[in-house]
Amino acid sequence: MSLTVSEVKDCAHLARLGIEERDVGSYAKDLSGMLDLMTQMNDLDTDGVEPxxxxxxxxxxxxxxxxTEQVDREKFQAIAPQVEAGLYLVPKVIE
Known part of the structure; x- marks a missing residue:
């Protein structure tokens, strides 16, 4: 699979990456090489291969x-601002 310069620019835009115009060609070549490797790996027979x-x-x-340690709920809730039925009460933040 070969990526075009336009496709690399589109991908960079979507990923919010700033790529220098002079580097786009080398990115296209490198990314195309990676995709070719993935295609080759996808064609391999991996039946019986343990993950x-x-x-x-x-x-x-x-x-x-x-x-290694026990949690003493009553001790922690004794210093909490508001507790009810063993639960910590917190202010409502979303209406």
């Missing part, structure tokens, strides 16, 4: 999911 979360074979270290 990956990361291109490297890495495992994320996670901490144990343990409760």
């Amino acid at each position: 990956m979360a990361h291109p490297m074979d890495q495992v994320q270290r996670l901490r144990a999911d343990v409760v």
Whole structure:
């Protein structure tokens, strides 16, 4: 797929990007190359290929999911300006 200079200008306008007139041609060439690569990748047979979360074979270290502190609702709501039935009351901001 090949993008024209006019299409690149239209895309830049929609994205609110300022592109120098002298650079539009190189943007068109680069973007066309990216779209061609996506087209080639779309044509590949990926049946049986497992999805990956990361291109490297890495495992994320996670901490144990343990409760470390207790929330004392009554203590926090005691200093709140307005509370009703365990909920914080806030001023209406939208009519």
